[in-house]
Amino acid sequence: MCGQVDYIGEFMVTEEEIKKVAQAMKIDIHDHKEFVEKVHAMINYFEILDSAGVDDEEIVMQDLPLSKLREDKHIPFEDSLIDKLKNYKGTYVRAPKMM
Amino acid sequence: MKLNISALEYIQGVQNGSISVEDFIARTLERIKDVDDKIHAFLHVNTNILGEAKNIDKKIKAGEKVGACAGMPISIKDNICLKDTKTTCASKILHDFVAPYDATVISKLKKEDVLFVGKANLDEFAMGLTTEFSAYGPSKNPWNLEYVPGGSSGGSAASVSSFECIASLGSDTGGSVRNPASFCGVVGYKPTYGLISRFGLISYANSIEQIGPITRTVKDTAFMLNIISGQDPNDNTTVTNSEQDFLAEIDAGVEGKKIGIIKEMIGEGIDSSVLSATKDAISKLEGLGAICEEISLDMVKYSVAAYYTITATEAGSNLARYDNLRYGYEFPVEGYEFNSYIAKARTKFGPEVTRRMILGGFVPASGHAGKYFLKALKIKQKLTEEINQKFKEYDYLIAPTVPILPFKIGEKIDDPVSLFLVDINTVTANLTGKPAISIPFAMSKGLPIGIQLLADTMQDKPLLQAAHALESTVRLPEVPI
Numbered sequence: 001m002c003g004q005v006d007y008i009g010e011f012m013v014t015e016e017e018i019k020k021v022a023q024a025m026k027i028d029i030h031d032h033k034e035f036v037e038k039v040h041a042m043i044n045y046f047e048i049l050d051s052a053g054v055d056d057e058e059i060v061m062q063d064l065p066l067s068k069l070r071e072d073k074h075i076p077f078e079d080s081l082i083d084k085l086k087n088y089k090g091t092y093v094r095a096p097k098m099m
Numbered sequence: 100m101k102l103n104i105s106a107l108e109y110i111q112g113v114q115n116g117s118i119s120v121e122d123f124i125a126r127t128l129e130r131i132k133d134v135d136d137k138i139h140a141f142l143h144v145n146t147n148i149l150g151e152a153k154n155i156d157k158k159i160k161a162g163e164k165v166g167a168c169a170g171m172p173i174s175i176k177d178n179i180c181l182k183d184t185k186t187t188c189a190s191k192i193l194h195d196f197v198a199p200y201d202a203t204v205i206s207k208l209k210k211e212d213v214l215f216v217g218k219a220n221l222d223e224f225a226m227g228l229t230t231e232f233s234a235y236g237p238s239k240n241p242w243n244l245e246y247v248p249g250g251s252s253g254g255s256a257a258s259v260s261s262f263e264c265i266a267s268l269g270s271d272t273g274g275s276v277r278n279p280a281s282f283c284g285v286v287g288y289k290p291t292y293g294l295i296s297r298f299g300l301i302s303y304a305n306s307i308e309q310i311g312p313i314t315r316t317v318k319d320t321a322f323m324l325n326i327i328s329g330q331d332p333n334d335n336t337t338v339t340n341s342e343q344d345f346l347a348e349i350d351a352g353v354e355g356k357k358i359g360i361i362k363e364m365i366g367e368g369i370d371s372s373v374l375s376a377t378k379d380a381i382s383k384l385e386g387l388g389a390i391c392e393e394i395s396l397d398m399v400k401y402s403v404a405a406y407y408t409i410t411a412t413e414a415g416s417n418l419a420r421y422d423n424l425r426y427g428y429e430f431p432v433e434g435y436e437f438n439s440y441i442a443k444a445r446t447k448f449g450p451e452v453t454r455r456m457i458l459g460g461f462v463p464a465s466g467h468a469g470k471y472f473l474k475a476l477k478i479k480q481k482l483t484e485e486i487n488q489k490f491k492e493y494d495y496l497i498a499p500t501v502p503i504l505p506f507k508i509g510e511k512i513d514d515p516v517s518l519f520l521v522d523i524n525t526v527t528a529n530l531t532g533k534p535a536i537s538i539p540f541a542m543s544k545g546l547p548i549g550i551q552l553l554a555d556t557m558q559d560k561p562l563l564q565a566a567h568a569l570e571s572t573v574r575l576p577e578v579p580i
Contacts (some may be wrong), residue, residue, distance in 0.1 A: 009206050009333045013461075017461070021460040021461050021464070022289070022457060022460075023442075024157055024460050024464075025452055025457065025460040026438055026441045026442045027445045027446075027448070027456055027457070028439075028442040028446065029453065035453070035457060038454055038515050039454060039457055041514075042454070042458055042515050042516065042519075043458070043461065043462075045407075045519060046404045046407070046408055046462070046471050048400075048401060048404050049401060049404050049408065049470075049471060049475060049478065050473040050474070051401075052398065052400075052474065052478050053475035053476075054474060054478055055474075055477075057477040057480060059476050060479060064335075068335070069335055070333075077200075080197055081199060083422075084197065084426075085425065085426075085428075086195075086427065086428075086429055087424065087431070087432050093425060093426075095424050095437060096432045096433075096435040096437045096440040097437060099436070
């Protein structure tokens with residue numbers, strides 16, 4: 001494909017790592033193996049970032065002063081959003097127990 | 100009554116009385132009924148708009164003022180909120196979600212009397228470039244139903260291409276408007292970052308994505324941009340459109356303009372017919388008086404990896420809101436602990452979204468952030484510096500929108516890296532915030548080829564002028580469906 005760089009995949013993604021990340025991202029995955037090959041291919045493609053020679057580049061951040069942000073004020077909403085939820089009680093969102 | 104007309108032709112027809120809005124909408128709904136079971140451009144069709152069409156006709160007859168769009172039927176990608184309408188992002192997790200408010204672009208279009216004919220199919224949460232990752236089944240390419248229409252705004256492009264509506268709105272994170280426009284033979288526009296409000300667009304990768312129009316002509320894109328662009332207090336990243344009329348002076352041409360041909364986008368791996376079309380486009384532009392020279396953007400080689408690193412990270416964060424508590428599908432909370440409920444609810448995400456969530460967890464994780472995410476940000480910055488330097492010398496840059504022809508449904512679905520690389524010519528505009536447009540330019544094996552032009556930040560108006568000049572050199576056949 002035009003413009004692409006050859007890369008050598010060195011990083012191995014393991015089933016154990018997929019399990020850890022899935023748990024951290026709160027996704028219930030039954031067959032972790034199914035994801036190993038494709039995620040491995042994706043992550044290894046990212047290895048070409050190493051050959052870009054940008055290690056010494058400084059990332060320039062753009063500061064945005066608070067005065068440029070919109071005013072933090074309450075804007076009344078005409079509809080009752082709580083009525084649109086599947087699970088609620090009174091004015092509270094119903095959630096599963098934390099513990 | 101013909102449905103294969105541009106937005107401006109439609110409006111002129113309504114204004115001079117040769118088109119009745121009600122008749123046009125009725126014909127449009129018939130057309131959808133006739134062809135959409137084959138194309139599957141729509142996830143939901145608004146069959147109630149005939150009443151709205153009648154009201155617009157009544158207003159016109161009574162001599163009352165109507166909006167600039169005069170009842171023009173358009174489709175909306177189903178990741179843009181349209182109040183009281185299902186907005187699913189083509190995901191099972193938002194199967195029942197009804198948007199409680201209008202996106203800013205929708206409010207602006209409503210003021211101009213647009214009629215929303217339906218919500219268009221997409222790759223789930225806009226993650227993909229073929230529409231095959233829609234949880235509700237793929238859209239098909241109207242030029243050949245065995246082929247992908249591109250994506251992620253594949254339903255939008257297919258609906259315009261197959262005359263199921265006059266125009267559409269899509270969203271473009273890495274080419275998601277331009278790629279399907281190229282594959283379906285229509286015009287697709289990614290504006291300067293901030294020119295169109297993202298308020299009400301369901302976020303995928305906020306730092307680079309934009310809403311963009313998909314139309315039949317460049318003039319229609321300019322017309323749509325006049326309506327939907329501009330600063331929005333609800334989106335702090337928006338910039339002023341300086342009250343520009345994007346349609347005025349659209350015939351300005353390209354005489355004396357300098358155009359850089361991006362060599363990294365026409366190199367190894369490019370389809371020979373796409374290369375030939377690109378050379379032809381360059382020759383046509385030269386014939387119109389432009390000066391075209393080859394240039395190099397070295398960082399393009401790394402742009403796809405940088406793009407997927409950044410988008411995976413932002414997507415991982417954006418998708419964290421889908422806990423099925425504030426919005427989601429019917430799934431009782433009883434019997435679950437908090438985290439296990441969310442994890443279980445998220446099994447409704449499709450395989451591609453799940454993969455990208457895992458990537459989004461992996462890439463910025465402790466120990467990996469410096470290796471992937473920070474490098475990707477540095478490449479984004481260096482690519483921006485490179486392209487800014489080129490725009491000091493050149494008015495426009497040119498490349499094919501996609502280096503290959505549309506491919507068959509299922510052909511690349513199991514090879515994520517091969518799919519990544521289809522984006523190589525489009526992600527640069529997103530990473531650098533520049534405006535870019537895909538113009539339908541040639542046909543090969545019965546499939547369309549789009550040519551992409553890019554311009555410097557806020558040079559949207561001259562970009563549309565150049566695109567219009569190129570468009571005027573070709574006339575493509577009509578879609579066969």
